[in-house]
Amino acid sequence: MKLIYQQMLAFLAVIATVLILLGLSFSKSTRTMVYMNTWSTMEKYANSLVEQSVRVSSQDNGRVTFDTNALESSELLLQNQSVHFTVYNAKNTVTFPDNVNTAKISATDWRKLKRGEIVHKVSDRNMRLQNGQTQPAMTDVLKPYFYTDSHNKRRLIAVVKVGSFISDINTNINQINKNLIKPLIISSLVALGIAFLLASFSNSRINRLRRATKQVSEGNYDVKLKTKHRDEIDDLTNDFNGMIKSLKESQDEIKRQEERRRTFMADAAHEIRTPLTTINGLLEGLAYDAIPEESKDQSIKLMRNETKRLIRLVNENLDYEKIRANQIGLNKQEFDAVDALNNLVEQLQQKAEAKNDTLELQIPKQISVYADYDRFVQIMFNITQNAIQFTDNGQITINAQRGFEESIFKISDTGIGMTSEQLSNIWERYYKADPSRRNTKYGESGLGLAIVHQLVQQHNGKIEVTSKPDAGTTFTIIFPDKFQSKNS
Template sequence: MKKLSIKLGAIFFLCILGLESFMFFFLHSALVESRIQEELNALQARGNSHRAILENHFTPDTIAHVALMETESTTDVAVTDADLQILGSSSKNKQLIENVKLPSNEIPQGGLIIENDWETEPFISTVSSLENEGEIIGYVFMFQDTETVHSLIKRLNQHFVLAGFLTVALTLFIIALLSKAITKPLIKMKDATFQISQGNYSISLPETGKDELGDLAKSIESLAHDLTFLTQERNDFLASISHELRTPITYIKGYTEIILKRDLSEVEKQNYLSIILEETNRLNDLIKQLFDLAKMDQNSFLIEKTEVNLKEILEKVEVKLAPAFKEREMTLHITCQKDFFLHADPIRMEQIFLNLLDNSMKYSGAGGITNVSVELKKSQLFVTIRDTGNGIPEEDLPHIFNRFYRVDKSRTRLLGGAGLGLSIVKELVNKHNGTITVKSQIQEGTEFQMMFRGAWSDENDLTGGR
């Protein structure tokens, strides 16, 4: 009983067998009762037919004629006077004569069933009264041997046994087919999940329809595809992190060995130490970014929301980045005409803008222009950062928020960065219940747009703009 098909088949068979047994028993009882009732009704109708003749012609010849008619049938008749003295009978059977007796209750016009116990009694019988001008002049007793009834019930039982045998056989056959049809896709799904557990995610399940099994098959295929993506992403992550960590460590180790092993001038030492410090800072930033992402994944990254003025945050960001833009001969324009307020973490909001603007600065050349604009539509605050930089290829746009993904496939160090900045930006925007989208064209520039809900423009009127 380890196979699911056998278990399902056994359960179905027992349930159907129980239901069929109940139905067969009920049907058999109903048929037997109905058939016996038909025999009794027919016997009573025959007695009433004789009564109708005898009431009009209550003579010895008519009585003898009635008795003679019943000798050729499966039923018997006994005609008596009002005192139950037998005037004529189609049978001399003593048991039949002994059953010529009136019931305790009154006999109606349509006759009365005297005995209906066909299982234990030798006869079933009815009685009809003969009347003349309102007075009872005699009785017509009708009898039928219960052996004929038993024979009838026996044939009925044989038919039921044959029907039951055929029904059970057909039920077993249908259950076998259904169990196989139901368990076959489940077995394939079991094999597919085993393949997934072994690391083989390239599975394909047949279409099983639009029922629960079909949904389960699609879910397993979707799981396999997701695991394929996650495995690839994990491998890319490990390759990226190893590269990003190895590069600054190689620089630090190499220049440290040069300083220790060579007799260098003070200027050369300072130059090499500056490189070591730069790579150490780069390594520290990378570790900090990884630590932030790890906390975001574990939902332990704290966002301390308070009422913030977005205009003030953008002014701080402009003060911090203006020298860097000027040094690179670039222009930064931030347009925020009003004081826009929302509930956010001011430190994390500043981090979002710094990362995006730093990214814009890295991928724009001399003379490039970066514009930041803010717009409030009802309670939704839209912040748009548009630059005139190199742009992002269309095939790279769906992936730029992935960790360690860089449009710069050669990973040149001239631009710096480990490909984590945009990942952190997206996580932070999501933490603030916002959304971020990107549009870009090669050599024309890139546009990032963020949307934050629940903002307003007047600090004294919290419902304004909502």
């Protein structure tokens, strides 16, 4: 069954239940009200009968007599209204009418009457009288009347029972119920229409979500539904919008990673193909004596260099994977970095001079650092070599200082710099900010900064880069002290 019909049935069931309960309650209240009005009217009849027919003689010790003519006149009048009455004397004997065989009032009711209580009785079934006749079901009011003599003594003088046929009362009740049925039917139809409108409204909002879901399943992640934050469907719509946003971000990240994968494969293939092509060409030249004798030593030297380049490339890849998988154990200790930095400058001085660069150290006489010595040298070496690679006729400055429970190292250059887009990718394998420098004198593979980034993270440190095109680049590396490193 469709949701709209389920909602309509639910709404209709609730409304129908309410209407039925209201109808039953109203019908019961109406029945009670009709009986109360009937009893009230019959009490008034009883009062009128007593006033017209009962005579109490104050001279004859309060003797009670009944005016039969007045009672007969009242009987004729009340019969036209389907009202019947019986008068009992103080001895529970029928005084009027004398031609009807009426049973005495029960002892229980008589005790109530003597206490001055008015008794209401309802008989839902026809009653068989002593003369064999059947009396229709009636509702009766038994009302006592008292006389207070000169001695202030109160005594019962008469009981009047006034009755009306229940069939007449039920006729009135049925008529009221019939009049109630029509409004109930109209209310039900109106409720059905309202239920349909409410169900259609809710269903349309759900269908909107379904259409949006279908668009997403077809690959459209730009769907966004408007909400007014009113109810649970709007909350679901907000969750749907959040899900679409996450899916879009995931899809964009997948595309970006796929692009990086293709670039990585292309760069890796290029880095490996270049030395292999060189080696293969030289081997073929040697095999077919295409290389002059005086050039063979140079060719062999070139093949050695290309072979070393391949070995270095493979080692760097293995080194990177081990670092990223946290498979390299760091032997961290506290040492003075001054000697390590001086040795670093000596090693790279020749490369810097080849680019007409100046290497400058700005460090104190002593600078302690908590790190793995060999990996610290590797980090500083790779960054400094990277600075030399992208700086011509400039200056590379290595600065070191102590911070609060940390050691801070800065390597600045005056080279070509990088754009914000290039900065966001420098930690990727084989990424080069300047692709034109793939085949440099030193055979950089593009793995150096990726390894640096992983090693700094292994030290629980931080590395930041600031750069502007044609304005140089500054790398800031922070090594936390022993206590801070353990808590990181």
